[in-house]
Amino acid sequence: SSEHPMPDPPPLPPVLCVLDAEPGGTPSWAVVIKPTGLHAVPGRTPDKFDSIQARARIDFPHAEGPITVHRLDRDTSGLMILGLTRAAHSHLSVQFQDRKVTKTYTALLERTPPANESELNLPLIVHWPNRPRHHVTPAPGQPPRPPYRSPTPRPPPHVPPTPITT
Numbered sequence: 001s002s003e004h005p006m007p008d009p010p011p012l013p014p015v016l017c018v019l020d021a022e023p024g025g026t027p028s029w030a031v032v033i034k035p036t037g038l039h040a041v042p043g044r045t046p047d048k049f050d051s052i053q054a055r056a057r058i059d060f061p062h063a064e065g066p067i068t069v070h071r072l073d074r075d076t077s078g079l080m081i082l083g084l085t086r087a088a089h090s091h092l093s094v095q096f097q098d099r100k101v102t103k104t105y106t107a108l109l110e111r112t113p114p115a116n117e118s119e120l121n122l123p124l125i126v127h128w129p130n131r132p133r134h135h136v137t138p139a140p141g142q143p144p145r146p147p148y149r150s151p152t153p154r155p156p157p158h159v160p161p162t163p164i165t166t
Contacts, residue, residue, distance in 0.1 A: 026062055028088040032080045040071040040080060056082050065089050070096050078105075 032052055034040065039051035053068045065086040072078050083089025095101050125137040 026084075027060070028083070028085045029092060030056070030060065030082045030084060032056065032082060034072050034076075034078055034080050036075055036077045039074050041068050052080055052082070056084075060084050069093050070101075 034052050039048055041053045042049045042051045053066075056067055057063055060082075063082075063084040065083065066089060067082050067084065069081050069083050069089060069092040072080060081092055083092045123137055125135065127135045
C-alpha cells in the first residue's frame, strides 16, 4: 500500500508452498521458505514492513488473523508455517506452545570442529545498540547450551547443531 511501500526485496524471494487444501478449495495453512534478510513479521518502521507476513497477505488474500505462527530471525533462512485461517493459526500455535514441533538447525562454519559432538557454552547478553542481536559477555549473561552433533565426520562448512531452548 502507499502507506507502507515495500523496499527492494532480498535476492531470494520466499517460495510459498500450500500444503493443506482440498482440490479447488481454500488453503488453511502454508509452509514458506524464508530467505536470509527478510523479516518474519512487519517491523515498526516502513523500511521494515517487507516480511513473510506482508507477502503472504498478498499471495493469500483470503488469509485472516495474525497468519504468522512462529518467527525466524531476519538473518535466518528456513521454513516457516503460516496459519491462513483463525482455526488453523490457533491449532498450529498450540503445537508450538506445547513444544510438539521439533526444529533442526544447520550452522555454516569456517573450519572443522574439534569433535563430532560438543557444546557451545558462552554467556550471552542482549547487544542493546543492535537488538535483537546478542554478544558474548563475561557476566551476567545467560549461557545458551546448543550442543551439536555430526552423525558422521563432515568437513566444513555444515554442522547440524541441536539447540536446547527454554
